[in-house]
Amino acid sequence: AAAPSTPPSSVQLAVIAGDGIGPEVVAEGLKVLRAAVEPTGTTVDTTEYDLGAKRWHATGETLPDSVLEEVRGADAILLGAVGDPGVPSGVLERGLLLKLRFELDHYVNLRPGKLFPGVRGPLAEPGDVDFVVVREGTEGPYTGNGGALRVGTPAEIATEVSVNTAFGVERVVRDAFARAQARPRKKLTLLHKHNVLTFAGHLWRRTVERVNADFPDVTADYAHVDAAMIYLVQDPSRFDVIVTDNLFGDIVTDLAAAVCGGIGLAASGNINPDRTAPSMFEPVHGSAPDIAGQGIADPTATALSVGMLLAHLGHADAAARVEAAVAADLLERGTAKRSTSQVGDALVARLG
Amino acid sequence: AAAPSTPPSSVQLAVIAGDGIGPEVVAEGLKVLRAAVEPTGTTVDTTEYDLGAKRWHATGETLPDSVLEEVRGADAILLGAVGDPGVPSGVLERGLLLKLRFELDHYVNLRPGKLFPGVRGPLAEPGDVDFVVVREGTEGPYTGNGGALRVGTPAEIATEVSVNTAFGVERVVRDAFARAQARPRKKLTLLHKHNVLTFAGHLWRRTVERVNADFPDVTADYAHVDAAMIYLVQDPSRFDVIVTDNLFGDIVTDLAAAVCGGIGLAASGNINPDRTAPSMFEPVHGSAPDIAGQGIADPTATALSVGMLLAHLGHADAAARVEAAVAADLLERGTAKRSTSQVGDALVARLG
Ligand SMILES: CC(C)[C@H](C(=O)O)[C@@H](O)C(=O)O
Numbered sequence A, B: 001a002a003a004p005s006t007p008p009s010s011v012q013l014a015v016i017a018g019d020g021i022g023p024e025v026v027a028e029g030l031k032v033l034r035a036a037v038e039p040t041g042t043t044v045d046t047t048e049y050d051l052g053a054k055r056w057h058a059t060g061e062t063l064p065d066s067v068l069e070e071v072r073g074a075d076a077i078l079l080g081a082v083g084d085p086g087v088p089s090g091v092l093e094r095g096l097l098l099k100l101r102f103e104l105d106h107y108v109n110l111r112p113g114k115l116f117p118g119v120r121g122p123l124a125e126p127g128d129v130d131f132v133v134v135r136e137g138t139e140g141p142y143t144g145n146g147g148a149l150r151v152g153t154p155a156e157i158a159t160e161v162s163v164n165t166a167f168g169v170e171r172v173v174r175d176a177f178a179r180a181q182a183r184p185r186k187k188l189t190l191l192h193k194h195n196v197l198t199f200a201g202h203l204w205r206r207t208v209e210r211v212n213a214d215f216p217d218v219t220a221d222y223a224h225v226d227a228a229m230i231y232l233v234q235d236p237s238r239f240d241v242i243v244t245d246n247l248f249g250d251i252v253t254d255l256a257a258a259v260c261g262g263i264g265l266a267a268s269g270n271i272n273p274d275r276t277a278p279s280m281f282e283p284v285h286g287s288a289p290d291i292a293g294q295g296i297a298d299p300t301a302t303a304l305s306v307g308m309l310l311a312h313l314g315h316a317d318a319a320a321r322v323e324a325a326v327a328a329d330l331l332e333r334g335t336a337k338r339s340t341s342q343v344g345d346a347l348v349a350r351l352g
């Protein structure tokens, strides 16, 4: 569904600041959000949820049902980052982050890959990089299907099942085509590995071909995910909209983030396009315990995620102002080191 | 098993030149092989097998059992590239290339990531890149397990199953540790995604920890495959030996190839370390129908694969000479465009 034409005049925001640098970048993100939208007469009401590693250590809880039900009532969710090295692998990922994505049907995991002017990435000749990855968010190898037998013995077997349904693939492909149609280049690239993962690959491929008929002005092509690695470092400007499955999307968007100047600038939206539940916006980076508490984390990815949040809620102008403020800040910033709050303050000043 | 201390004085080589640029690069690879090893008194006997797209178009065959049995008798296999756009996706991959890897138990898919002096890759500041990826070759999502139901209907479901066994994981991890131990830095990095693929991930992780006890001088660490994307473009010199599953390895090695100057330089060995069947050496690139027949394909990846073949057969000196010839050639070459045979001739001249 398109963004509402009359955006809500008050935003009920669920805030999951999380662990490590999460609360630090979220604080700046909220400053940016208010500075962008309050001048338009829209109020922002936040409810904070203490979820993440600290809560798990204290109570063993990841996402209690009652909290999930409360969060369902919000207009949107802003998440910082969750996790610390003391929590066993998978506990918070499956029990909190992926649980939110799955329960709230965030089937579009949207991750822009944009190299802003002035930003120095790792590539010698990056060209004009401005694409967006539409990563499927509720299927693929992320479903938790699979299992293990005879664990710890020489006869152990462990399986992971990638689940792909026509229902799940079609809805995300359709969303990706709509996004491609709204962009100047009107190009969509499916990334998969259909020469090896033939069952899932053929479903994805057929779906793209079929849905393309409803978007005849969009040019669709295909790349194997391994070849896409090469394209992303040799010629990233070739991409416009990329659509891919949950795991390929996870991998490809980290490479995209690196190409575009690093994980400190990578924004994301976990989107429920049908608006049956709140969408969730989060920087792609993690809780970075190594730099937590020092006030040096870059809140830019969170600010850009706030921009995506505003766009999703129909505040297109405010969203554009946030992105413009970030772009201007990045251009001016150069290689100067600034604190987390200095970046937030600079963005707020530009929005003021 | 280690390479034989007395290498065979005659090499029975099965040659699958394949399609597109395959025969062009293989011709140069064979010149290099002979120039490197014949002066040591070793003869090379080649048997050519016409397998690939042409044969499939003509006969519908991919890898007849009788051919497979013949190939089993060889000391090693040199493969160019197979495929053309007229063959349906998956037919030659599953029916020929992966069939060879699985039937001949190529459980170590070895792919060096080395940035040779003089080679300009896409990174602005690559640093000193010299690692090797040990990609598992007989399990993971490549097994062909999975299936599809109600194909072509809105109720379609397609699954792909990643199969990981203690047997399969341990043998490749052990091989990777042995390789790490033989290298100056003695470092091994497991790439996986154990925070999401918890069943398989924990098997890999536990196996690395356990096998590490037998290689106490090797330092083992871990990176999520998505984070590895970032490391590979921001700081590839951190890696020494990487061990990972079949699909992650496929993806990561194409990125490694790009970082190291492109797929035209990327060599690989599909190795059966137990020597129960011949190992197979092939450039990572495909058949590149767009440039086939023009004599412009770069045979360097094939030459480096020939070097790996020689090393595997115990011809360590000849292998080192091939790598040195390639290194010298790459340093001299600069950005000059040369034909396929010019590159081959230049390498032969250096070996002479
Ligand atoms: C933390 C992890 C579960 C998550 C994912 O794999 O999706 C992260 O890598 C991301 O990309 O948001």
Ligand SMILES: CC(C)[C@H](C(=O)O)[C@@H](O)C(=O)O
Pocket (backbone or CB within 6 Å): A195, A196, A226, B093, B097, B098, B250, B284
């Ligand atoms: C052609 C394909 C089956 C193959 C693979 O996925 O292993 C190729 O990409 C490779 O890396 O050798």
